[in-house]
Amino acid sequence: MDIFALAQNQMGYFLLIFARITGIFTSAPIFSSRNLPVQLKAALSLLCSVLIMPLFVDNHILAISSLLFFIIIVISEFLLGLLLGFAASLLFTAVEMAGNILDTQIGFGIVNIFDPQTAQQVPLIGNFKYILALLVYLSTNGHHIFLSAIFDSFKAVPVTSVVLQVLPITELFVTMISDAFIFAFKITIPILIALFLTDIALGILARTMPQMNIFVVGIPIKIIVGVFVLSTALPFFIIFLEVSFNAMYRDLYHLINILR
Numbered sequence: 001m002d003i004f005a006l007a008q009n010q011m012g013y014f015l016l017i018f019a020r021i022t023g024i025f026t027s028a029p030i031f032s033s034r035n036l037p038v039q040l041k042a043a044l045s046l047l048c049s050v051l052i053m054p055l056f057v058d059n060h061i062l063a064i065s066s067l068l069f070f071i072i073i074v075i076s077e078f079l080l081g082l083l084l085g086f087a088a089s090l091l092f093t094a095v096e097m098a099g100n101i102l103d104t105q106i107g108f109g110i111v112n113i114f115d116p117q118t119a120q121q122v123p124l125i126g127n128f129k130y131i132l133a134l135l136v137y138l139s140t141n142g143h144h145i146f147l148s149a150i151f152d153s154f155k156a157v158p159v160t161s162v163v164l165q166v167l168p169i170t171e172l173f174v175t176m177i178s179d180a181f182i183f184a185f186k187i188t189i190p191i192l193i194a195l196f197l198t199d200i201a202l203g204i205l206a207r208t209m210p211q212m213n214i215f216v217v218g219i220p221i222k223i224i225v226g227v228f229v230l231s232t233a234l235p236f237f238i239i240f241l242e243v244s245f246n247a248m249y250r251d252l253y254h255l256i257n258i259l260r
Contacts, residue, residue, distance in 0.1 A: 016159045018049040023081020094180035095133040099126025106226035194229040
């Protein structure tokens, strides 16, 4: 084989692997955090590509007829990485959404803090639940499983063989997004029920004692009840998170099988 042609082949494969890894690190949890400098993300993508390439490099010449065709392949690899990272981040988005709902109901909706991971103002409980989910994810070695899923994606979907089947992918993501909404609703049910009963009790108190300023009394009572129920349900929330992470890994591998 010609040395120049072999060098072109190796470089082409490396760029395609690098494109997929870059797409994954662009949308995956933790790796896509804005706390990580862009230079560090690029270095991590480059390092992972260098480690993965010897395991999957093909000694045959890439059948690329034109530069435009190669660019299309690079874009498809990048989109595949984006899909994998987005699938892994849906659960964390659901946790943050559940926290936002609780912030509004408890009364913390007007108390926002700056989240450096997203560079946005986020409510207090929403940020707390998101950080807790990240800690559970790391403590259960979820990032290791995600990295192994990246490795398995190159075995199941070799470079240059990406097939983006729109209908199956759309159906899977509709299911995953609906499951994320259901998950967010489930983890907020105990606190929402407690706050609903508190509102009923405050309504009865307002009817029996009209001279009392329920608005002034009700805000601290709802905060106390909400924080108490939240702290009581926290162990169950962590267990529920671990179960949901297993479902997330299952959906991730399901997505990889669809992309074959």
